[in-house]
Amino acid sequence: MKNDANVVHLNKMVSEAAHPAASRLPASLIQVRDRAATQLKQALQALFDNADDTLFDMADRATSNAEQNAFFEAMRDLRLKRKGIERGFLQRVFESFAGLNQHVVGKAPTLDAVSFDSLSLVQNDELEETVALDSMIAKVLSRDHVALTHLTTRLNAVVSKKLDDKSNPLGPVSLSELFLESCSGLGVEIKVKLIILKLFEKYVLSGLEQLYADANAVLVEAGVLPELKAVVPRRNATPNRPERSERTEQVDGFERSTSFADDDVREVFSALQELLSQTRDGLAPRRQAPANAMPISTNDLMRLLSHLQQRAPIQAPMDVDLRSQLEHLLTRASAKSGRVRVVGEVDEDVINLVSMLFEFILDDRSLPDSLKALIARLQIPMLKVAVLDKTFFSRGSHPARRLLNEIATAALGWGEHDSSQRDSLYQKIEQVVQRLLNDFTDDPAIFSELLADFLAFTGDERRRSELLEQRTRDAEEGSARAEMARREVEQALNERLLGKTLPEVVVRLLREAWSKVMMLTCLKHGTDSEQWQSSLATMDELIWSVEPHDNPEARLRLLELVPGLLKALREGMASAAFDPFSTSEFFSQLEALHVQAFQRFKRAIPDVERAAPTESDEVQRSALSAVGIELPLLDLQLEEDSSISAMVEVVEEIVLEAPGQTRIEEEEPVIALDDEAMLHVDALRVGSWVEFQEDEEHKLRCKLAAIIKPTGKYIFVNRTGMKVLEKTRVGLALEFRRNAVRLLDDALLFDRALESVIGNLRRLKGA
Template identity: 75%
Template sequence: MKTDANVVHLSKVSPEQSPTSPVGRLPVALTNVRDKAAQQLKTALQALFDNADDTLFEMADRATSNAEQNAFFEAMRDLRLKRKNIERGFLQKVFEAFANLNQYEIGKPAPLDAVSFDTLSLVQNDALEESVALDSMVAKVVSRDGAALSHLTTRFNAMVSKKLDDKSNPVGPTSLCEFFLDACSSLGVEIRVKLIILKLFEKYVLSDLDQLYAEANQALIAAGVLPELKSSPARRNPSRASAAPSGTRQDTSTELSAEFADEGVQEVFGALQELLSQARGSVIPRRNRPADAMPISSNDLMRLLSHMQQRAPAQVSDDFDLREQLEGLLTRASAKAGKARVVGEVDEDVINLVSMLFEFILDDRTLPDSLKALIGRLQIPMLKVAVIDKTFFSRGSHPARRLLNEIASAALGWGEQDDAQRDSLYQKIEQVVQRLLNDFVDDPVIFSELLAEFLAFTGDERRRSELLEQRTRDAEEGSAKAAMARREVEQALNERLLGKTLPEVVVRLLQEAWSKVLMLTCLKHGVESVEWQAALATMDDLVWSVELHEEPEARMRLLEMVPGLLKALREGMASAAFDPFSTGEFFSQLEALHVQAFQRFKRSLPEEHPQDDAPALAEIDEEQRAALAEAGIELPLLELPAAEVVEEPAMVEVVEEIILLAPGELRAAEPEASLPDDDESLLQVDNLRVGSWVEFQEDEEHKLRCKLAAVIKPTGKYIFVNRTGMKVLEKTRMGLAVEFRRNAIRLLDDALLFDRALESVIGNLRKLKGA
């Protein structure tokens, strides 16, 4: 079957279709170069998208959280949906760039602003990472294929009126990257996904530019354009030449993760240093350094920090100041050496940054106080790794940074009431901290090892908690369905019984037994089903059969109804597994009621028309008697003596609404307080999302940390679980709003701890600079 779903026809994007297009004025040789380049770029783009799914799937498979995994899956979906538009948009840009080669510029878009470190924030860090990635990609192409690109640009300049350089060359790496970014502008993906897509663009498009430039140069030489310029033959990329066929998964994600590791580090750290310089004398005290003070090396600083690390206090108090401790050690070292020794400027900036980060961490209300003390002991190991490796500040995937974030994320649900000595999470965090304090000297590999161990531990805990959490949700949803079915049954019973006076046995049978049949039918088939209507009809027939009726035709209706009614009752109660002993008692009493009903009809025949009695009695033939007998009702063949009085059944008037309670359920509590619909507290409740962590202030001393696991819409219940997945709290929307109103609930920020700390430090430094 022929399909062009993934093909972008060049004729559709070529401006030659426009009668006013200037592309017709391009030399034929340049038009041929354009068409061949476009064909190669189109093929390369298709290879990119063919492999993007596999790469993003690999990244999703390696994700450390559900949110991260969902981000990759959403990116895969977004990329599939917009693939065709991106391909078309990219090629359209290429054709437009060629079309403009013989046009004078009326105006051009403003160049991208240079990254301003004055406005550095985590959001601008995204733009910084993107800019660094693009610069790196372009630099690699220029380094590898610079001569061929330069020759191609020179040949273009010999053929067109517009002055070109390598950056404005339509097939130069700078232009191609800009075209691709512009075509991808509709993708709503995070920066990490965008960087992966850019890396794929580099791998599948930019890596083959050597071939494109070589073929373009050869085509122009053959057309007589500057043949004296000699270009080297294209060098094939061995990794691409031996690449696996499309559709084969490779370990692309590992390559992509590593490629950006060291790029842009100096720019980010330099920006932080610039912000720090503005804070000296205010937040950061100025050190009075002797004029002849000699800065110590980073190695000497590491030795001092290791000395402090071995003697770190078991509990980090609020007044612990790492800078002061280090200053004391340096003072003693200076006195011993007879010469003033100080920390170098770069290392001092690192110390100040880490100190400010930990000030935020130890002040963070999201972390439980008992675990905060443990995490505070990591300050010296984290400072040491930052001195060794400045990517600590710029790389979100840095093992030390990730370890800190993972510990904080795991600690989010840890309650102060948990037994620290017996709690496995507390013990694991304590083990990690102690291992770093004991074993970390100057090899950061230990952070990767501990991160892998900790992720394995939390992964096991998470799987167990997610399983229990799912069971909790399933149970609550089942309870909600049962509660809704119970309300439907209550309504059906009250509509038929409320205000009526009926035999007590019938009222009990409907309330205690048939209500269970209705419940089961409602849950299995729903209230719109034929089965539900049949169960209601059986209940209606039963009520009618025990009521007093004077009209003559009622006797025949009762006679026809009873066999089918009793059969439906028996089958329904059997399907609900109702107690057989109680069922037998009910049917015995029901049989007596029906016998009495037939006898009442017999006695109620008018005496003045005795001739009517014979036909009426004759209507109950042997076949009907047999049907009644089969149903369990034996009618006497002879009339009862006139003196015999039929004992009337015990009657009961249903005056109160029937309320069905679940096993163990108590009657409804007092009504909750009511708040207006636009009350701010209700809006806070509506903004709660499943998965959000909150802290309830139960009383002055006790707090409960729990996660919103489910919102059960039929009942309006909000179900909260602890970190093990066990249900610990249940609230209604209004109940939660009341708690918000009295400030008894606090939302816990589950964003990455280090990132929040860095954002706070940057924000504070920027404020100081602007003050």
């Protein structure tokens, strides 16, 4: 008999318990939900699959160690919580569908526009997040408004709750809110959070057009409002509000409409013009032109600059005066037209600013002179960009500006001795410069292309150098640990042996063999470990066992001690892989020493006392026999072997040397901790670039890769990550004292140049 109709499946019970309203959803709506969930799950997986690469690229371009660590921590946090975020998001989507037939729904959406009156109450991070969300949602509503509206209308036809585009469970507002809730457990900075939101926009929100098309198709097939026809929406311009340009820019990986930045751009450039206007007589004098002078158009100026660019010599001198070259061309143009032609005021201000920027750049001591000549040839292309796009001065992420910064950063570690003909970095920079001179006319997109290519090149180089640099650090830290272990062993040996007279074989055994066992123990377990204390105890027992003793109790202790002592010595030397032949030789001589010690005890005992061996003697004899020592017969008198029992007095400190090395202790002068040179050393940080003046002609550029605290060594590497120099703290201070080393400024070149120009203009204004 079949009872299937009465069987309730456990999975169904769990599902309905979790979503009590789900069972009341129409079949068509369940199909919409399930299809949407599948697509959203795939989109989220794509998001997280690409998040690692995106955050790694951001870390690669980080300008500080703190910023780089923040990105690496975010990568780790995201990996750990990825599954939870995916499950939580999809769970919330299911719950939002489950509530569609409920009359009372949870909280209202929280992504409404923020009023200007309340902006002062919103924290900066929250404001940035809100602005990013509003931008993302606005794009979806602009692109998919009709499809979303049709979906909302159809949902209203089959569910009891009144919906709008904001409360639609598949709308961009709801989905963004659910994703934010799912990510609430991420402990990341706002910069990382904005990157994650951008990835959500790219991989999830960008696919909503297809999701809405599929959802509408399912509902139409089910007969829900099939008469709704998709039409192309007509955009009505808001009165008193002109339509914004669709042109966008890339800012740290985020697209942002340039119109949002227009006011800031005008403000920055106007401020620069204002400073220039008040200092022109002292810094950038304007040529007096007749009243009938005719300013050339920006297009004409671009043609003149392109003319200069195409005729620029391959090895351009660094002191080229671009303004005088333009003056010469304008004079020729004026002679042909019969009317004085001049550069317009705005364009002339741009020319003056770019000229001053390059004057700073080419005077900058952080750039190698041989690469300055290459960078000098970028002046005309950079000027053309600035003429076309004034955001060049105000936007740190401008591709042309970033390209210049990236070239300067890569060149920081380039040494004058590097062969420019063979060096890949020099050739890459030369290739970029030549491409700009040959191909750049008036389309700034070439800078984005060259920037991406150059970042890929430097990224590969950086990863290779970081790998070698890490190996260098590991090797130096390993050497430092070995050096500290040697010193610990030296100290232990000297504390126990210095001033004592002992058999020569024991001194050699401790110095040549047991010292290696102790070093290995120190490296593996440290000086606070039980193993280290055990190795010290074994050494103490060995020394005691070969020292002369007269009291009968010493004989009993020696009988008890020797078996365990020899066993510990054998095991220790075996663990240190000490030469087996030498080990056998040492033990042979050591056993002879112990036999002699037992014989001395027996000769000191009266004949009556040693007439009858005791049971204890037999037990100890068996124990000694087990480790290879056969005591001679009691009445046998052995002659002492003088070569075995040769005694030496340890009068000099024991110094252990690393294999293949000789330690030379150099006495360094004492420098006060508050000495200016010492303060310069203490200000150095790992990653700092410095330049050493080796002699009158040669300089060495290198980066501080590690400070090995146990030994006090400062390890420097070149730009490939190879070790080129090591200095002690005092040795480095002496280099600073004689001005043979200077710190290279690794801040962004263009930003430093712009800051310097503004500072100079302000000083002239105040003069």
